[in-house]
Amino acid sequence: MRGLGSRTVLFQQQVAASLGLYNNDFLAVDVLHEKGPITAGELSKLTGLTTGSVTALIDRLEKNGFVRRQPDPNDRRKVILVPLYENKQEVGDTYMPLHAAMIQLAASYSEEELMLINQFLAQASMVLENQIDRLNQARGRTST
Numbered sequence: 121m122r123g124l125g126s127r128t129v130l131f132q133q134q135v136a137a138s139l140g141l142y143n144n145d146f147l148a149v150d151v152l153h154e155k156g157p158i159t160a161g162e163l164s165k166l167t168g169l170t171t172g173s174v175t176a177l178i179d180r181l182e183k184n185g186f187v188r189r190q191p192d193p194n195d196r197r198k199v200i201l202v203p204l205y206e207n208k209q210e211v212g213d214t215y216m217p218l219h220a221a222m223i224q225l226a227a228s229y230s231e232e233e234l235m236l237i238n239q240f241l242a243q244a245s246m247v248l249e250n251q252i253d254r255l256n257q258a259r260g261r262t263s264t
Contacts, residue, residue: 121244135214141184144169148177149186149211152203157190159198168256 136146144167151166152158158166164174178201181187185204192198205211226234 131218138214139208139210141180141186142177144173145177145180145186148174148181149203149205152187152201153205157200157202159192159200161198163201 132146132150133143136143139146141149148163148167148169151163155162155166160174160178161171163169163178164171167174169177178187178189182189186208188202188204190200190202192200229237
């Protein structure tokens with residue numbers, strides 16, 4: 121698991137660099153892709169970055185067409201970040217070889233094996249989220 125995690129981080133860094141982004145910028149893009157539209161404060165909590173760092177990050181992402189700012193209909197003081205991830209052809213092009221390779225790998229397993237693998241990965245993700253929460257609480261932060 122540790123080796124897979126390290127290789128995932130290294131792959132993500134290479135993807136970010138190939139798109140001309142910093143790793144934290146691309147991490148934020150992935151968080152937005154997964155969570156959907158959220159506020160800058162929520163993005164700060166999810167990434168562990170300060171609100172000042174997140175503001176600069178959002179500026180870069182907006183400039184590069186990865187997000188759009190939209191007024192929060194419930195609170196005019198807040199801004200919602202709308203991900204534009206799917207509109208970026210270069211992102212799809214960058215991930216397509218990995219996607220194809222993973223489809224080929226999955227095809228080598230039976231339906232039952234894939235169900236077990238999927239269950240394990242879902243539970244492993246929850247374990248990681250719990251550990252992230254534990255570390256954030258130890259640092260006096262909370263995440264969602």
